[in-house]
Amino acid sequence: xxxxxxxxxxxxxxxxxxxxxxxxxxxxxxxxxSFRKVYEYAGGGFDTDERGCVTPHVWTxxxxxxxxxxxxxxxxxxxxxxxxxxxxxxxxxxxxxxxxGCKYCQLACPYNVPSFDADLGQMRKCDGCTERVAKxxxxxxxxxxxxxALDFGPADEMAKKHxxxxxxxxxxxxxxxxxxxxxxxxPATKKGGTYEGALMNPKEVR
Numbered sequence: 001x002x003x004x005x006x007x008x009x010x011x012x013x014x015x016x017x018x019x020x021x022x023x024x025x026x027x028x029x030x031x032x033x034s035f036r037k038v039y040e041y042a043g044g045g046f047d048t049d050e051r052g053c054v055t056p057h058v059w060t061x062x063x064x065x066x067x068x069x070x071x072x073x074x075x076x077x078x079x080x081x082x083x084x085x086x087x088x089x090x091x092x093x094x095x096x097x098x099x100x101g102c103k104y105c106q107l108a109c110p111y112n113v114p115s116f117d118a119d120l121g122q123m124r125k126c127d128g129c130t131e132r133v134a135k136x137x138x139x140x141x142x143x144x145x146x147x148x149a150l151d152f153g154p155a156d157e158m159a160k161k162h163x164x165x166x167x168x169x170x171x172x173x174x175x176x177x178x179x180x181x182x183x184x185x186x187p188a189t190k191k192g193g194t195y196e197g198a199l200m201n202p203k204e205v206r
Contacts, residue, residue, distance in 0.1 A: 043197030
């Protein structure tokens with residue numbers, strides 16, 4: 001089994017959400033289910049001098065996040081039926097013959113990745129486009145990104161290419177579940193745990 005990893009470069013991301021739309025289209029997802037989410041994290045303010053001149057020091061950063069297929073996946077640990085499992089490609093996936101829709105996986109995941117599909121009565125989530133990967137193709141979100149902010153490949157090759165990655169705000173501490181996604185920051189992104197900004201689109205990503 002080959003271990004795969006995603007990478008994300010915040011310096012290239014404009015928050016266009018093409019990755020998210022491509023994922024929804026490929027997996028035929030409705031508006032209430034998203035496998036990839038784009039976080040808009042912003043902060044700063046304005047300074048006014050003695051002459052009344054205003055100087056802005058605002059900032060915005062975007063993070064495109066899907067399932068991290070964590071080494072210590074919390075969703076797998078709490079699933080009572082074994083539906084949440086690691087498949088032959090090494091991706092954390094849902095076995096729909098076992099899923100009972102209890103939502104324990106969603107509650108346990110610090111990234112709020114699993115989504116409940118009311119029509120199915122089951123959980124759904126990113127499976128790394130395992131069928132595409134089996135054919136030697138990239139996950140659809142990677143190929144859709146117009147600015148190459150996303151990359152994908154065998155984990156050892158990705159580590160050589162992109163390094164160890166960083167903890168970026170507002171994501172949770174990666175030590176909790178050891179995510180395999182390599183996150184790279186930009187001048188506008190803030191380090192994880194600094195709490196300098198606020199999430200501007202909470203309804204879209206939670």
